Amino acid sequence: xxxxxxxxxxxxxxxxxxxxxxxxxxxxxxxxxxxxxxxxxxxxxxxxxxxxxxxxxxxxxxxxxxxxxxxxxxxxxxxxxxxxxxxxxxxxxxxxxxxxxxxxxxxxxxxxxxxxxxxxxxxx
Numbered sequence: 056x057x058x059x060x061x062x063x064x065x066x067x068x069x070x071x072x073x074x075x076x077x078x079x080x081x082x083x084x085x086x087x088x089x090x091x092x093x094x095x096x097x098x099x100x101x102x103x104x105x106x107x108x109x110x111x112x113x114x115x116x117x118x119x120x121x122x123x124x125x126x127x128x129x130x131x132x133x134x135x136x137x138x139x140x141x142x143x144x145x146x147x148x149x150x151x152x153x154x155x156x157x158x159x160x161x162x163x164x165x166x167x168x169x170x171x172x173x174x175x176x177x178x179x
Contacts, residue, residue, distance in 0.1 A: 078161070078174035086137040086153070086174065088161055103129030103165040107144070109137070111159050120159070122148035129165045 078088045088109075107123040121137065123144040130143035138150035153159065153176040162171045 077172060081136065086176070087134045088137065088174070089132075089134045101131035101133050102163075102168060102170075104132040104163050105129045105165050107132070107135065107161075107163045108148075109150075109159055109161050111154075111157050119148050120153065121150040122146070132163070 078086055081087050105125045105128070108119060109121040110117050110119040112118075123135075123140060124147055125144050128143070130141065132141060135141055137153070140146045156175070156177055158173055158175050160171065160173050162169065164170070
């Protein structure tokens with residue numbers, strides 16, 4: 056019985072993944088954002104995503120600067136360039152200019168997962 060339970064737990068663990076958001080600047084100075092997922096074996100994959108939001112904190116308030124949704128289905132996202140709407144998504148909040156030096160938060164979610172991260176608009 057213990058071997059069966061251990062095997063079941065290992066099988067569940069092998070299917071689980073860690074989700075985070077990473078960002079970088081491309082050669083033109085545009086912010087690119089990606090959902091970084093990796094399972095326990097280190098494999099990366101694009102995640103089916105139906106919600107994507109960028110915002111900053113202003114005291115106790117949240118100021119959303121860009122929001123995307125995929126209302127009819129989830130779209131597998133790789134890198135997203137800030138302000139450019141990926142195919143299959145609807146722009147619910149138009150991208151606003153980013154403020155130099157401000158820290159921005161990103162949240163994204165899809166069926167069975169959610170993730171988040173931050174980036175600083177220092178390189179703009």
